[in-house]
Amino acid sequence: METVVAGIKSSFKNIYTGVWDFINLLIARSLRPEELKRSTLTALWFMFLTFPILVIKVNTVDNVINWYWARVVYLGVTVYFVSFFWRYFLEVKEHGIKAALDADPVDTSIADGLTDNGQMGALSARLMANKKFKTALGISLCAFAVAFPFMFSMYQTNIMTNALMYIVLGLGLNIVVGLAGLLDLGYVAFYAVGAYCYALLNLHFGLGFWAVLPIGAVLGATCGLILGFPVLRLRGDYLAIVTLGFGEIIRLVLQNWNEFSHGPSGIANIPRPGFFGIDLSLKSSIIYMYFIMIGLCLLTIFVVNRLQHSRIGRAWVALREDEIACQAMGIDKTKIKLTAFALGATWAGMVGVVFAAKSTFINPESFTFMESAIILMIVVLGGMGTIVGVIIGAFMVILTPEYLRGIGEYRMLIFGATMVIMMVFRPQGIITSVRQKYKIMKDKT
């Protein structure tokens, strides 16, 4: 026992000296004359660049101009430091940490851990390989999920339900973007299809939530096929634009076709899901909704995980990696792309139904391009092609603005910046996708 404690102590000490060493080297780098010069110049450039828009605010009604001088100073200081880290990380990415720091940190694994899957990655991999740890983690997560609505307020539960919806949306889009490599910017259209499907079927035929849920899924898949079919021949970036166009067309039609969709005023009084014919209070229906989403989430994770590690999932990844080689290896590109579109859209259709039932009111404003961008953000941030990544991404994207109130207004600004930063420094996302390792029956022919 004592040796274990000593071991932990010494490893902590190692980490401590390692981090200290690393910080010292970073400071040394930042004090290089060239670095100082470049940071200063960048800061000045950005102060010039943002000057008119940040500083001068015109009130055209009263004909007065307000000057916000402080803003440009804050920006200059921020840019000064950001530019230093920007250059540092770019250099690490291109030439490795040794070149960037111009020295060998005592323990590079510390620095690696801060930048890439060094020690941290290895540690988590070792922990995840441990069966006991995995079960313990799973059980405690389940317990927490079940207890959540009883531990926290209704408001919190509602937010959590929201996050769960985005997990499912993210996992659905992940099939199309992360696995099959098809950039779909109109994903929100399928979400809209699901939501309007429930609202209209309920309005005209009085169908209930549970009856429409599978209909929404099937309708989503069908729309995925309908959209998928014409765009099959298109290359990556054209595909992105066409799907964006489709998404906007659907929204604009919903907005203008009053007889069908009730136009911009939307559809109100959509019933919440029924619970064996019992009328639920608002509080219990929020909790009920939460558990429906937990169920849907587990189902999605299960299905997507199975798909990912199947013959079809492999074909998607092959398609993403190299379309021509994929075809030359006997994979029917058409079929596999359509499968990806349809299976991705299925989840959006289902969550659309849930969304309509949860908010009891829908209008076309909920289905703008920005919504597609947020779902894409979840996939990009968390890690394309990984389930855990998408879950973490959804929590970060949906929960951070809720809990850090100050962020609210800056939410989309931060998303935009994060998208750029992720693509430049870590295109694989927070969680790197790891290929499955196969067990081979030795020498069996």
Added chain:
Amino acid sequence: MEYFLDLFLGGLTRGSIYALIALGYTMVYGIIELINFAHGEIYMIGAFIALIVASVLTMYGLNMISILLIASIVAVIYAAAYGLTIEKIAYKPLRKAPRLSPLISAIGMSILLQNYVGIAQTKDFIPFPNLIPEFAFLAPYKDTIRSSEFMILITTAIVMVFLTLLIKFTKIGKAMRATAQDKQMAMLVGIDINRVISFTFVLGSSTAAIGGVLIASHIGQINFYIGFIAGIKAFTAAVLGGIGSIPGAVLGSLVLGWTESFATGYISSDYEDVFAFSLLVLILIFKPEGLLGKSTTQKV
């Protein structure tokens, strides 16, 4: 007939503005094969800068012509600076990355810029001063053509001629064409690729800013979101004409302008944007190489 003429002229004006933006898309795509999603935002920023400068100058009581000139020049300079910076930050580090990475980065940049302007300025529509004076010689025809429309047509024509000459006859124009054809080869014969790319962004951004100033004073109001729709439409125009081709961008823009104008005039004005998006979808599906583009076989 008069109605037709009105729509025709309206379409021509619209098309000219699209052309000014579409040029940036087409040039950038021609050189680095990237849909510069943030390009529409440059156009929006150009309009905002012009508004800010014009408002400040108005308070100092300058005359209209000099306000127009100074505001346009400042807008163009700033747009070029933004274009240059965006390329350095969001695209240059991704030259060797898989195709989707710069595209996602571009979408991020577009969202970032929109919200930056939305937060720093305002998210509401703001009125844009009419910078373009009423020309006396147009007075007899003022029922047919407004001064601002006239100005848009003339400016677009001048910009087109200027660009064509620049690309055909100058050294940097030749370097641009060479880079568009084969980046590796251009590099081997001593062309500084980074400079050519930067220059392309500067050129495209400047023309977009001109478009921004013109349309803003024609319509009379702007907000932080105008770049998104205009950007997609201009991209549609560029693809329609054959992306990478400069005459194609102009032709595509005019066709798109007329389509929108006649469709809203004769069919329904509710679906204005739907017509443009439908055209985009149809073109990309049935004739992705566009009207003037060459069809290319993918190299294996």
Added chain:
Amino acid sequence: MEPILQVKNLTMDFGGLRAIDNVDLEVNQGEIVALIGPNGAGKTTFFNCVTGIYSPTMGDIMISADTSGSVTPDTPKRINGLKPNRITELGLARTFQNIRLFANMSVLENVMIGRHCRSNANIAGAVFRNKKTRNEEEEIINTSYQLLKDVGLEQFANELSKNLPYGAQRRLEIARALATDPFLLFLDEPAAGMNPLETKELDDLIKKIQLEKRISILLIEHDMRLVMSISERIYVVDYGKRIAHGAPEEIRNNPKVIKAYLGEDADA
């Protein structure tokens, strides 16, 4: 010797450019045939036409064999213009000149992709993972692993393919193509970038494929030593035209071929 691939009057135009001009070619069962010619002669274009990546302008491509190995000379099948995946399903597999592996998939998975067209688990099978799917999956893994052993890459099975050394990547491409159960294998410059030792190993591997797996081979190659040592017949193309055809010794001494390669400035 029964022909299993017959190409007649194959012509491919790109706009005004004729990349392949009336080329005839035949591969018999069990043969190793080489297609050589200077750079830009149209060799890879020829491959792309036959494997369906391009649709040829004129001519016929006929196959008269199937994946079970039986030869059907009386009922040749015309495969012009079929999609690449259909052609692979019919038993023609290929490798690429500029290696096109699935970089972020493991070495084993790359080969498993080759089994795609010989297996048929669908979405339901993938989700419910029933007995049939599990058995099929096991068959895919075992076959693929065996193929990795055949090309000597089994110790890298779980590595990402992009991390393999160059020579190994070329061999992995061969294993991946073999996984589709072809009767005819197209190798596009398999020895490019290999050192002499690796080339020697490749030589053995190709012969092994021919003899043990009874697969015929058509290869494009610039390494003349390799070409002369393993091929039974050689076709030479230049500027899209077939300029010579015959056994290695004939080709070695053919004046036309020598001229094409040495690029004499005399007019043709």
